[in-house]
Amino acid sequence: MTFATRLKPTLVIADARSEAGDVIDLVVSESAIAALGPNAAGAVAPDVPRLAAEGRLLTAPFVDGHIHLDKTLIGLPFISHIPGPSIAKRIDAEKRIRRELRGPIQQRGGKLIEQIIGYGTLAVRSHVDIDTEIGLKGLEAVLSLKESHGRLVDIQTVAFPQSGVLRDPGTEDLLDAAIAAGADLVGGLDPAGIDHDIEGQLDAIFGIAEKHGVGLDIHLHDGGTLGAFELRQIAARAVAAGLDGKVAVSHAFCLGELDDRDFGAAAEALARADVAIMTNGPGPVSMPPVKRLMAEGVRVFCGSDNIRDAWSPFGNGDMLERAAIVCDRQNFRADAELADAFRLVTTAPASVIGRSQVLQVGAPADFCLLHAGSIAEAVASRSTDRIVFRGGVMLANGGRLLGAHA
Numbered sequence: 001m002t003f004a005t006r007l008k009p010t011l012v013i014a015d016a017r018s019e020a021g022d023v024i025d026l027v028v029s030e031s032a033i034a035a036l037g038p039n040a041a042g043a044v045a046p047d048v049p050r051l052a053a054e055g056r057l058l059t060a061p062f063v064d065g066h067i068h069l070d071k072t073l074i075g076l077p078f079i080s081h082i083p084g085p086s087i088a089k090r091i092d093a094e095k096r097i098r099r100e101l102r103g104p105i106q107q108r109g110g111k112l113i114e115q116i117i118g119y120g121t122l123a124v125r126s127h128v129d130i131d132t133e134i135g136l137k138g139l140e141a142v143l144s145l146k147e148s149h150g151r152l153v154d155i156q157t158v159a160f161p162q163s164g165v166l167r168d169p170g171t172e173d174l175l176d177a178a179i180a181a182g183a184d185l186v187g188g189l190d191p192a193g194i195d196h197d198i199e200g201q202l203d204a205i206f207g208i209a210e211k212h213g214v215g216l217d218i219h220l221h222d223g224g225t226l227g228a229f230e231l232r233q234i235a236a237r238a239v240a241a242g243l244d245g246k247v248a249v250s251h252a253f254c255l256g257e258l259d260d261r262d263f264g265a266a267a268e269a270l271a272r273a274d275v276a277i278m279t280n281g282p283g284p285v286s287m288p289p290v291k292r293l294m295a296e297g298v299r300v301f302c303g304s305d306n307i308r309d310a311w312s313p314f315g316n317g318d319m320l321e322r323a324a325i326v327c328d329r330q331n332f333r334a335d336a337e338l339a340d341a342f343r344l345v346t347t348a349p350a351s352v353i354g355r356s357q358v359l360q361v362g363a364p365a366d367f368c369l370l371h372a373g374s375i376a377e378a379v380a381s382r383s384t385d386r387i388v389f390r391g392g393v394m395l396a397n398g399g400r401l402l403g404a405h406a
């Protein structure tokens with residue numbers, strides 16, 4: 001092997017296990033993977049730093065396809081959940097908490113980022129509240145986190161109208177300003193359930209997306225055939241706007257509530273427009289049937305959604321746990337099903353946010369070493385014995401960000 005002299009290896013990971021079960025080495029040079037495979041480190045000089053992986057599973061890092069870095073209350077004393085019977089009531093409760101909060105978004109969001117890196121997550125799509133009360137302040141805070149924490153994690157932002165678009169007049173202009181200020185995508189929220197005007201909200205958010213040439217990620221909780229109608233509208237608009245492959249719908253509970261005919265029509269429309277569906281494997285509501293959607297050619301991916309915030313006292317940002325939650329909700333038990341769930345928290349969200357995750361020579365040396373003999377075992381055991389590398393630098397070990405990077 002000639003790379004050893006040409007590329008100056010900086011690190012060797014020896015005796016890891018590939019997803020196929022082979023014993024392999026990984027060689028890092030200049031933040032990238034310089035060699036990968038059985039005996040790949042054989043020609044590397046013995047003075048190059050070497051980590052014995054001891055059979056740990058080498059995988060791509062985790063990607064959280066739906067998080068709310070601005071909402072989390074992590075790092076603050078526990079704030080008891082305020083029960084609320086409707087989304088509208090919850091929106092009001094969250095605003096009350098937000099007005100009284102101590103601890104800026106940079107601090108709370110930064111704590112959450114440090115926590116998820118410990119679990120092996122190196123990229124997120126964060127929705128950020130935009131409304132007429134907070135304006136663009138939340139977005140500015142998350143964009144500053146993107147700057148301050150950019151060497152640790154990739155952050156994509158969605159301008160999210162948590163209080164509705166038409167329901168909170170002035171929000172449409174703020175969403176437009178948010179994209180101009182650096183948000184990556186336009187969000188939406190229950191065009192029927194929140195704004196009571198499907199055409200109106202979709203006109204507004206697709207108009208902004210088309211104007212700026214960006215994609216959309218729309219929260220949709222509206223159920224049954226109403227939600228399915230909205231999904232078909234979103235898919236049709238994605239095609240008409242030339243935004244195929246750039247639109248996602250988060251939650252889409254309705255997909256779990258349809259008869260075969262309505263499900264087939266919705267899935268076909270989503271697949272044709274390449275509208276991706278995000279699920280977090282929610283608790284007491286219906287959820288999109290993951291395998292049926294994938295069989296219809298619909299991209300499905302996972303995110304944490306709410307983590308210790310006004311919407312939920314639960315969540316920790318561990319995407320391996322998220323994969324297991326989805327398995328539980330979808331009754332996935334076979335190895336191949338657990339591997340599907342693993343892809344929902346790695347390659348699937350990566351494709352949605354436009355990040356390459358393939359571990360190959362020349363790719364960035366971003367990877368995890370998991371304490372498991374196979375992908376199925378990793379999902380089943382969810383061990384926090386994880387070693388996390390970004391650009392060939394060890395960021396976390398044993399579920400915690402290393403002190404030097406905090």
Ligand SMILES: [Zn+2]
Nearest residue numbers: 127219305306
């Ligand atoms: Zn959300």
